[in-house]
Amino acid sequence: MAVCEYLIKQDISIDCTDPMGKGVESEGIIINRSDIDFTKCGVNKNKVTSIVLKQGKHAYKVVQGGKSPFNGTQTEMQQSDIANSFNHTVSILILDNGADVCENVIDQLANGQFVVILENKYKGLNKQDAGSAAYQVYGWQTGLSANEITNEKYSDDTKGGWQVNLLEEDAPKSGMFAYVKSSSEETTDYAATKAMIDSLLETA
């Protein structure tokens, strides 16, 4: 069995021509983890190079309003004697309620396992793998599951809607990113990745 080496492989610097900006875009997608056909997916280190769903399955849109969509989404290192790991939290605000929302969304979120893909505002388009910072995948390694769901009727933050925190615990990697290398000169890697993400949402 090989011993894993942990060695830094590049400078820690700032790209002055494409500086990093905070936050994520207002639309993300959520996938039931059991709908992913992992036998047909591809992973290369911190990149998820293909995500294929099982027959008849599709991802669902998560649309957030306001200036800080998915506010509360974060990654935090967890110390351990064997190997340090990461806890990834995805915060979703659901500005809706009712029998349909509770049955189709909240009750399922409370007990299921999920993968969420969010689009960072910073895409990393100047990187060698252009656009490889755009689509961050949460829940790929150990699965996202709910660790907090609240519905406060008089909350100013949620307007009486639902606040859901999904947690991916003890993930070995600090971040996973969807990234498709385009074989075409006319299509950028970012566009190819976006095409893959968009196709996850299609219904039959």
Add this chain to the structure above:
Amino acid sequence: MMTIPEIMDYTRKVADTQGKLPFRDKELIQELHKEVLDIGFEVTTCSDCYRDAAIRIFTYLKKHGKMKEKREYALLNGALIQMAFGSSSLYTNANLTDEVAEEYLAIKPEKIILFAKYPEDWKARCSQRQAAKNGKKSKTSKKA
């Protein structure tokens, strides 16, 4: 069964409707989306999404004058095929055609696992298409 002008009339009316859409309209938009665009439409609580769908249907019919041809091949969601390195072609379900699917499968038959739908005789069709393509190529090279 509605005619194309009837569908265009109806979808324009739905797109112009203000406020909440009746359930029957929502159901019909879902059916028409599948019928015209050959792609499903997820049930949602958002009325604007149905109006957007009505606009998509109307725009497609206005541009093409006919419904989208029903395809015999469909990719699994998320599956993306690239024809060859250096080729400008990159396909998902949104732009896949039967011709592209058969050309691709003729070169990479093992990738049939990425398809959600395909005809039983796909191998024969792919061979035929490949043979026709090779025939065209050899004719062109003879002329040259």
